[in-house]
Amino acid sequence: MLHSKIIALVPLLPFAVFLLTGLFGRKYLKNFSGILGTLSLLVAFVISIYTAYEYFFIQGRDANGIFEKIIAFKYTWLQFSPGVSIDMGVVLDPISIMMIVVVTFISLMVHIYSMGYMKGEERYATYYSFLSLFTFSMLGLVLASNIFQIYIFWELVGVSSFLLIGFYYDKPSAVAAAKKAFIVTRFADLGFLIGILILAFYSGTLDFGTLIERFTTHNEYYSAVTAASFMGVSALTWGLVLVFIGGAGKSAMFPFHVWLPDAMEGPTPVSALIHAATMVVAGVYLVARLFPVFSLSCPPALEVVTYVGIFSSLFAALIACTQTDIKRVLAYSTMSQIGFMMFALGVSGYGGEHGLGYMASMFHLFTHAMFKALLFLGAGAVIHFVHSNDMKDMGGLRKSMPITHITFLIACLAIAGIPPFAGFFSKEEILAAAYANNKPVFVVAIITAGITAFYMFRLYFNIFWNKEKIENHSHEEHSHGEGPMTMLIPLSILAICAIGVGFIPFGKFVSSDGKELITEFNPMFSLGPVVLALSGILLALFFYKKANGKSDKVAEALGGIYRATYKKFYIDEIYLFITKKVVFNLVGRPAAWIDKNIVDGVINLSATVADNFSEAIRPIQSGKVQQYAIYFFIGALSFAVLFIYFWKN
């Protein structure tokens, strides 16, 4: 079955739904488009589960038990030169199958959730067409077998996130956020494109398999790429770092993270799907896809990944502690968790035991998708209920929203890394890998884990505990409650997953080199992080359980630091300064001015010169007969002299 074309159905189903709802949605399908979208995703999910089952348990392993890469099919899409061509293909290997399961599952949950959340929305059909477009491009990205194919779906994911963030396009802030998201990711995609060009040129191919094989084994391609260097850094490192920049842009790593908080302008289910579970992990997936090249042939690039990852996670964790908008807190927590995945990949070696980091990162990706989507959907329910994003207007909602409260609590425990929940296992692996390979990174990771626990429970207490019944919630009776069943089912399913997923022996399925990786669980090592997490929770409890002014007092005490973190370390302002002042005024305006005055000026100048010259010549025809006669005579005389004396041919 693996070689059959059914797997191609997984991305094509959402695409079909996109076309259907996009073209006919507005007039004919209306609410039916929601059901259509959900059904198509259900089918896709079932297919991917079946493929996963068959791959992992029946025929995925080759002779000596290694999961080999199966190319379901490959079709040349655009032939550049003999060796190099973009071909649309589907590759099945542990991480791609894991990813399609995650994407289809989360997308299914979001589809069900938004049937309730978006009910009564005027552009309901367009919303579902954009959602299916996004799912199609994400699945295409995940199954890509050609580096250019991944770039194509990379752009499509970018555009669909632009359309979804800017869904409420009559809100100027939404349009600005959408533009910002697209332009920042586009900037990073530029790096990705140049990275592809470099890698393609030196490896002579665009196909992942051949590219990895050519760059990891010592052959003439490998020597060519490491020989060529630019400014002291080998071309391979340049290529990989640039590709990582593309990934960093999409996964909102440090320099390119500015768009993620603003992306919360979009509807909450969109944030749950795109900015929590799927799109933002595309960067991690890309690095994982090229992992053999990263780790075997180009360690410096891996270091870059590690440091960017660890710095982003700490940086985001600090900012998250002071944000008041709950969706922004979750956005920064996503950024921090992806930082975890990145540096997990960074510290990991290749193959066998020291491939632990790779397995841990993928495992964390898997678990994080579950509970982060749950957090966002829960936050969505709260916002839906309170009609505001700000923590200040919330508090004491545990009674009016029981299910959301429990599911939200489970998710917070999971993300904080408390033992029975999923987060604990994946974070444990990451910390173990970090401990084994890179001590300083381990220390920072531990601290960030503690901070994560703190801000997550700060959020939890502020929403569900803190102030008792707030007066403006008198409108209890209109039975708004926690929203319809369609919103609660996904929450509960995800909550169950957030608990259960941790127990999957991930090592058996996903590992850096395909061989099984059994990780024994030693309580002694995991004691430290759990204690740190509990202390974080207690601190949050201390500050926010009751509505007391303690947290504000601490805020004044910290003063400058507090304001800096609240203002997101002024990164946004710096970027605005750069784009507004530098790009627009120092480059754009002069370019337009030069074009208008200098280049155009020269053309007009040549016109005026011709004009003036003809104006100067005009008086010669003065009408005075004698003047003409004089010119005539002088002319005749000079020609006579010229021809007689000077003409020597």
Next chain:
Amino acid sequence: MNAIGLPQILVVSTALFFIGVYGFLTRRNMISMLMSIELILNSVNINFIAFNKYLFPGKLDGLFFTVIIITIAASEAAVAIAIIINLYRKYKSIDVEDANSMRF
């Protein structure tokens, strides 16, 4: 002094020619311009006759040319004066500077 040959005559005719040119270019009065033209034509006649006499005694072409030039000069003078009179009627002066309406 030796006998008067062709060069001496040519000197006279060239002098006459350039005096005519000077007259034509400087005189402000149309009629004096006409007179200078007559001088130029006469210098040409002298040349024809001199060449006919000294260089081509065997033929009379030079002579016939002179006759033709004389007739043309006569007709040209007639027409020129008619135009001058007409201009005079229009411009009330025959100063050549005034007749510059045909210009840019």
Next chain:
Amino acid sequence: MQASIIIFYCLAAMIIGGAILAVTSLKIFRAAVFLLFSLIGIAGLYFWMNYEFIAAVQIVVYVGGIVVLIIFSIFLTHHSGEDMKSPKLARSIFVAIAASSGFALTMLLILQHQFFASSGNVVEPTVKNIGTQMLSTTENGYLLPFEVISILLLAAMIGAIVIAIKTKTKA
């Protein structure tokens, strides 16, 4: 031989003097008279070269016809005695220089160039020869130019009349 040289120089002086005065004098009438003298000098030159027929024609046409015509036009257009405007100094100097340089150039060429007389029998410019050649259509007859000239004269006459006619009708 002496006499003819002297005569030649007198005639030359008369021609050149008349011409210069005709061209430079400010009184229009006086200029016309000097022109007259110059033309008469030229006729004398023809006589000197014993081309009597041409000299006669010169006197009859030029002196008799054209100069008289010019004097008539002077009367028509001038209240005689009124001075002509003197030409602008700068221009006259410039033209004088140009003319004299032209004169020098031509003189240079003429003196450098050796003129070769063509041999062969000499044809006397008697009226008989002129008459026979002018009207003969044979070898180098001038009948055609003769006819053309007559037409030209006719055209010129009509033209002059048409131009000079006083247009009474449109005021």
Next chain:
Amino acid sequence: MNLSLLILVPLLTALVILTCKNMYSVRWVAFIGSIVQLGLGGVLLFQYNAARAAGNTAQMLFESRASWYQALNIEYYVGVDGISIAMILLTAFVVTAGVLISWKMDVLTKEFFFLIMLLSLGAYGFFISLDLFTMFFFLEIAVIPKFLLIAIWGSGKKEYSAMKLALMLMGGSALVLIGILGIYFNTNDGSGHHTFDILKISHQHIPIGIQTYFFPILFTGFGVFTAMFPFHTWAPDGHSSAPTAASMFLAGISMKLGGYGCLRVATYLMPEGAHQYSWAIILVATIAIIYGAFATLMQKDLKYINAYSSVSHCGFVLLGIGMLTKTAITGAVMQMVSHGLMTALFFGAIGMLYERTHTRQVKQLGGLLKSIPFIGVVFMIAGLCSLGLPGLSGFVAEMTVFMGAWQVQEFWHRLATILACASIVVTAVYILRAAGASVMGPIKDEHFRALKDANWNERLASVLLLFAIVAIGMAPFWLTKLVGPDSQIIMDHLSNVVGH
């Protein structure tokens, strides 16, 4: 299939238009004429593919030759290869869309459509002719109608821009003429006298001295038509003052005349010249791309935005040609086709917008997706296509150019490619600013709320162009198979002559 049909049909349509009486018959005759032309293009493509499949490897197919002026050995020699077919299809699509868009043209309708047909005649003739003189002849046919179209039916300071456009294009064609004569007088067709025939010239070796001197002249001449950097100022003014159909034609096709000329005449016939000056071409192209993109940032008027972005996109064409690798040249041809379609769609959308809101200032527009959804969506798709969204033609063309451009080893060529890549970010910025401000966002002007959405002819025109864009974007292999072998022939000719 006799190629002269491609010329006869527009000519016939033009003449029939002259005889029509009222506005309605003129429109329909023009529409039928362009549809027939489109059909011919399709048949040509089908027959060409069939012939190639049947193993006919002659460089030019469906040739027909008629002596035009024996003394100078000028012939009406026409023939078609993959590249010219792509161009003919592009012209057919854009002209049909142009005719449809100007359905409501009531001012001097007959003359308007007559001139449009004349323009298309010039373009078709240019793309199929293989005799330099006939090619120049058709190039000239197209210049005067452009002037009239802008001067009479234009808007804004139309006389100034019409005059500027005509003069600069005339200047350009003067340079082209000099270049052509330069080539002409250095060839002999075996029987002693010179020849204009492209195929014969390509087999001969034009002395290097002549090439170094005449190549820049010829290339600049055609460059003026493609709005090459220093000579691009006619494009913004010309396009923004032109009526919609004319600006669609101007940006869509007449800029491609230059690109096609650069490729077919300048680079193909004078290989050493191309190699010598390739650095200059790349420099000018990169400037055009970056400079054009940044200049667009500052524009306030939608048509100016699209005009400057056309300058920037045509920079890719020249970059592709300048790089002199097979993929880059294929990319250049694809960019010509894709940019032609995309800019025609963009101008069409702007025209539809202008007809309704009577303003092109981005500041005054807003929230049009709500009131006129169809045009809003078309506008968005045109914008996304020009910023290179995969699935639409812009992406495919640009990526081919980048891949081709990257194959050249030198550092400066690499730098130029990186700068060209950087332009996709700037393009994204100005497209989103323009689209964001004019189509999305709240409705600023009250009576924008009650605008009438696109009527049938505008819908048909947009769908026509969209079909072409998506056809190339989704499945580019048919275009690369069509154009690939011919750029390979050009490349073999270039490399074995220069031997690198």
